Amino acid sequence: MTTAPWAVLFDMDGVLIDNTEFHINAWIQFAQLRNFPLTRDLYIEHINGRVSADAMAYVLQRPIPADELAALTEEKESIYRELYQPHLQPAPGLMSFLDALKAQGVRTAVGTSAPASNVSFTLDGLNLRPYFDAVVDASMVRRGKPDPEIYLKAAERVGVEPARCIVFEDAFAGIEAGLRAGMHVVALATTHMHEELADTGAALIIDDFTALTVNQLRQLID
Numbered sequence: 754m755t756t757a758p759w760a761v762l763f764d765m766d767g768v769l770i771d772n773t774e775f776h777i778n779a780w781i782q783f784a785q786l787r788n789f790p791l792t793r794d795l796y797i798e799h800i801n802g803r804v805s806a807d808a809m810a811y812v813l814q815r816p817i818p819a820d821e822l823a824a825l826t827e828e829k830e831s832i833y834r835e836l837y838q839p840h841l842q843p844a845p846g847l848m849s850f851l852d853a854l855k856a857q858g859v860r861t862a863v864g865t866s867a868p869a870s871n872v873s874f875t876l877d878g879l880n881l882r883p884y885f886d887a888v889v890d891a892s893m894v895r896r897g898k899p900d901p902e903i904y905l906k907a908a909e910r911v912g913v914e915p916a917r918c919i920v921f922e923d924a925f926a927g928i929e930a931g932l933r934a935g936m937h938v939v940a941l942a943t944t945h946m947h948e949e950l951a952d953t954g955a956a957l958i959i960d961d962f963t964a965l966t967v968n969q970l971r972q973l974i975d
Contacts, residue, residue: 759974760913761854762904762936763885764802765865765875767923767943771844771961772837773801779833784812801944802924804866804897805829826868834874843879844941846962851884853967862887862907864920866897866927886911898926901934908934917974928953937973 767773777796784791789812800808805826809817817825854861863885865872872890876882887910894902908918920931923944931938932954940955950958956973959965 757917758860758913759917759919759971760860760862760908760911761919761921761970762862762864762907762911762931763921764923764927765863765867765872767801768921768941769844769847769863769881770841770875770879771943772840773923773944775837775840776801776833779829779836780808780812782832783829787813789813797944802866802898802922802926802930804891804894805868807897827870830868830871834871841875841878843881844943844961846965850962850965850967851881855884857967859967860911860913861885862889862911864889864903864907866891866903868892898924899929899933901930904931904934904936908936919970919973922955925953928955939970939973 763769766776777793780796780800781791791812799811806817806822809822809825851861861884863872863876867890869890869892872888876888882888887907889903889907889910891897894906896902904918904920905915908915915935918936920936920938921941922928922931922938923941925945928938928940938955939957939959940950940953942950942958942960947958
C-alpha cells in the first residue's frame, strides 16, 4: 500500500445533505412563476448538477446576462433555503465518515455547482466547514459540470494529483465531471436509483455513508 497522499472530493447537494427533492420543488416553484412547465424528469435531465447559468438558460429559454443571473439565482435559492431550512441535516453516516478521514490525514474538499450563499447555508449551518481543506463553488469556475474544471481545481487546492482523488457524486453531470478529471467516483443513490447509476462508470454505488470505511475507499486507488 502506497503512502502517497490522496484526497476525497465531495459534491454538496445530494451528497453531504440529502436535499434533492427540496431543490426540485424550489426549481418547479421558480419555473411556475415564469410559466415554464418544469417537471421532476426535466429537472434531472437538464438542471441537476449544473451551474446556475446553464440551469437558468434552460428554464428561461435564453442566455442570461451576468447581472440578471445573480438576482434570478438568489430568488430561486431563497425558495430552496426556506423549504429546506427546517430539514437541514447531514447525510446519514457523514459525520462519522468525515471524522474517520480526518483521523487518517486524508485531504478533503468540496466541489459544488451551488452558489456561495447555499454553501454558507449548508457548511456553516451544519458546522461542516472545518472538515474540508478547500471549498470550490460555482463562482470559482468558468465551466460547470460535466466539465471537469471544478474537480481539477479542488484537487489542485488540496495538492493531490487527480488519479489519487475520489469523488462523491449523485448527479450524472457530476459523475461525468469526476471521470473526465481522471478521478475515481463513488455514486450516491440519492437522486438516481442504483440501476440508473450502474452504467455511469462509478467505481462504487452507495445509499449513504453509514457502512463505508476509509480502508474500503482507499482500495479504489491503491
